[in-house]
Amino acid sequence: xxxxxxxxxxxxxxxxxxxxxxxxxxxxxxxxxxxxxxxxxxxxxxxxxxxxxxxxxxxxxxxxxxxxxxxxxxxxxxxxxxxxxxxxxxxxxxxxxxxxxxxxxxxxxxxxxxxxxxxxxxxxxxxxxxxxxxxxxxxxxxxxxx
Amino acid sequence: xxxxxxxxxxxxxxxxxxxxxxxxxxxxxxxxxxxxxxxxxxxxxxxxxxxxxxxxxxxxxxxxxxxxxxxxxxxxxxxxxxxxxxxxxxxxxxxxxx
Numbered sequence: 122x123x124x125x126x127x128x129x130x131x132x133x134x135x136x137x138x139x140x141x142x143x144x145x146x147x148x149x150x151x152x153x154x155x156x157x158x159x160x161x162x163x164x165x166x167x168x169x170x171x172x173x174x175x176x177x178x179x180x181x182x183x184x185x186x187x188x189x190x191x192x193x194x195x196x197x198x199x200x201x202x203x204x205x206x207x208x209x210x211x212x213x214x215x216x217x218x219x220x221x222x223x224x225x226x227x228x229x230x231x232x233x234x235x236x237x238x239x240x241x242x243x244x245x246x247x248x249x250x251x252x253x254x255x256x257x258x259x260x261x262x263x264x265x266x267x
Numbered sequence: 268x269x270x271x272x273x274x275x276x277x278x279x280x281x282x283x284x285x286x287x288x289x290x291x292x293x294x295x296x297x298x299x300x301x302x303x304x305x306x307x308x309x310x311x312x313x314x315x316x317x318x319x320x321x322x323x324x325x326x327x328x329x330x331x332x333x334x335x336x337x338x339x340x341x342x343x344x345x346x347x348x349x350x351x352x353x354x355x356x357x358x359x360x361x362x363x364x365x
Contacts (some may be wrong), residue, residue, distance in 0.1 A: 124345075125338055135330045250336065258341050262348050 126190075133173065133193030134247040140196050141168045141238050147234050152228045155216040163226040164201040169216075172199035185199040202227055303349075307342040314339035 154163035173192040173207050174193045212221030314335040321332045 124341070128334060128338065130329065132334050136328055139328060139330075248330075251337070255337060255341065257342070262344055 130193040131247045131250040136245040137194045145237050148228045149233050162224045165228045169197045310342045311338045
């Protein structure tokens with residue numbers, strides 16, 4: 122239904138931000154993880170967002186009959202941060218190498234906390250959007266009341 | 268003569284045509300109403316199912332539940348508004364004095 126378009130679009134934003142929050146939580150949970158199934162320490166993960174285009178959209182250069190918005194956002198993939206691991210001197214650790222250094226995940230906790238704040242705010246922005254869309258429909262329904 | 272004929276022909280034809288048209292229009296209006304009400308019902312059922320799933324802990328996104336409920340509510344309000352308008356028009360006609 123057309124009247125729920127903006128709500129549906131904001132819902133995709135909510136789902137995407139929630140998944141991002143999951144990934145950030147996973148990064149924070151694994152801040153000290155030195156072993157993974159692939160071997161080596163945990164690598165920081167990042168979500169890649171992609172916009173969902175209107176299926177009726179024409180290829181570039183052609184003007185559509187009716188202008189239309191996109192259909193929201195989706196998480197295209199979760200990629201790994203390939204920046205180098207942190208090296209920590211800890212000879213007693215079973216995962217230490219010959220020189221006594223342990224490779225720690227490339228997760229910076231401050232970084233993740235800031236990402237978490239932006240994620241929360243983005244989620245709130247989408248909720249505000251939904252509430253506004255709701256207010257607009259209620260306002261339309263109140264036309265000619267009284 | 269020709270003009271008269273044409274006029275008569277037109278006068279003959281037009282009321283019948285408009286009768287059929289108004290009947291068709293009435294039927295298509297009823298169909299539209301039926302579909303709209305079914306859609307509202309479906310939204311209500313979807314919301315109910317979502318709420319059940321949420322209570323049973325089977326829902327991944329909590330906001331989907333709230334959005335489904337909100338959609339059902341908005342659709343129901345719209346239906347009530349349309350019903351109110353129809354009843355208002357009916358009452359207005361009943362108030363006519365001949």
